[in-house]
Amino acid sequence: MPLTTATDARTTEAVSTAVLNLLLPHHRTTGDRSAPAGAFPHQLRQIGGYVRRNQPVVFTLPGFPCKSPNPAKVLGHLPDQGERLSLAFLDSLCAGIGEIHAPGARVVICSDGHVFGDLVRVPDEHVDAYSDALSRLISELRLDHLSVFDLRDVLGDLPHPAKRAWVQDRYAPGLDTLHSEVRTDERTLALYRGITRFLLDDTADFTGTRSALQRECRRRxxxxxxRSRAWGALVAEHHPRSVRLSIHPQPAGAPKFGIRLLDAPDAWTTPWHSTALRRADGTWRLLPRAEAAGLGRLVTRDGRPSHFEQGPGGPV
Incomplete structure (x- = not known):
């Protein structure tokens, strides 16, 4: 092997490892959080492809769909301080990568609210308002490393039910396949249980019995x-070389890298299922609205509820 090729390979490996090391402190996982970069071969290979071509590293992050419909968890249906902090974090991560890899990095936020809106009982107009507000935040805060991608970029002004049907028919796996996976695969079972719990927690107006609600949430x-699998396949088709991030916990070695956006009580909490609390020491934490309200005072921004803030000496 020529010396220059060997040197290039070593440089690519070193830069790719350094980039991944920036992500590792924010790994969202239910397993070992001390796993080294070498335990993530998928991500190293994908990052290395961008490094070799001297291109910006592109990350795709399905998420930021819409706010939970449960008012005990969130402040409303529009982005607030939780999203603002999370977007700023993602942009700063890209800026940090730029100090290691000169072309830098960018994150494409694949906002999937319309994919799930009917299942999580959120009106499509609220999903549109949330996604549009995300784009405005990115522009207003000058987060130049971020962009938003949603079904409107793929299917334009087609009615939302038709968009969902198109995605499901074209990309979704069969339910029989998923039933089998839940029975036999531990990770799929954990995902199923986590989503069932979120659906239960997000339901605020169910009039039947608790057992009936549980049955419905298990089905949903x-x-x-x-639909998550379908959306992931669509995103991969439109961004085939991207490094796939996930808001769900992922073990070391998985094809997707789970990323934690803000401090939270567990590995599943997201800004759109919670409210931001600024603690007395200046740090931030995501909590259900009802819990955050008991710890601090409500702060408004631009005439809308934004977050809660503790006073000096308040509980942490």
């Missing part, structure tokens, strides 16, 4: 996973 959880 399969639909959510089905």
């Amino acid at each position: 959880a399969y639909d959510v996973i089905q």
Whole structure:
């Protein structure tokens, strides 16, 4: 092997490892959080492809769909301080990568609210308002490393139910396949249980019994996973070389890298299922609105509720 080729290979490996090391402190996982960069071969290979071509590293992050419909968890249906902090974090991560890899990096936020809106009981107009507000935040805060991608970029002004049907028919796996996976695969079972719990927690107006709600949420959880797989396949088709991030916990070595956006009580909490609390020491934490309200005072921004803030000496 020529010396220059060997040197280039070593440089690519070193830069790719350094980039991944920036992500590792924010790994969202239910397993070992001390895994080294070498335990993530998928991500090293994908990052290395961009490094070799001297191109910006592109990350895709399905998420930021819409706010939970449960008012005990969130402040409203529009982005607030939780999203603002999370977007700023992602942009700063890209800026940090730029100090290691000169072309830098960017994150494409694949906002999937319309994919799931009917399943999580959120009106499509609220999904549109949330996604549009995300784009405005990115522009207003000058987060130049971020962009938003949603079904409107793929299917334009087609009615939302038709968009969902198109995605499901074209990309979704069969329910029989998912039922089998939940029975036999531990990770799929954990995902199914986590989504079922979220659906239960997000339901604020169910009039039947608790057991009936549990049955309905278990059924809907399969639909959510089905459409999540479909959305992931669509995103991969449109961004085929991207490094796939996930807001769900992922073990070391998985094809997707789970990323934690803000401090939270567990590995599943997201800004759109919670409210931001600024603690007395200046740090931030995501909590359900009802819990955050008991710890601090409500702060408004631009005439809308933004977050809660503790006073000096308040509980942390």
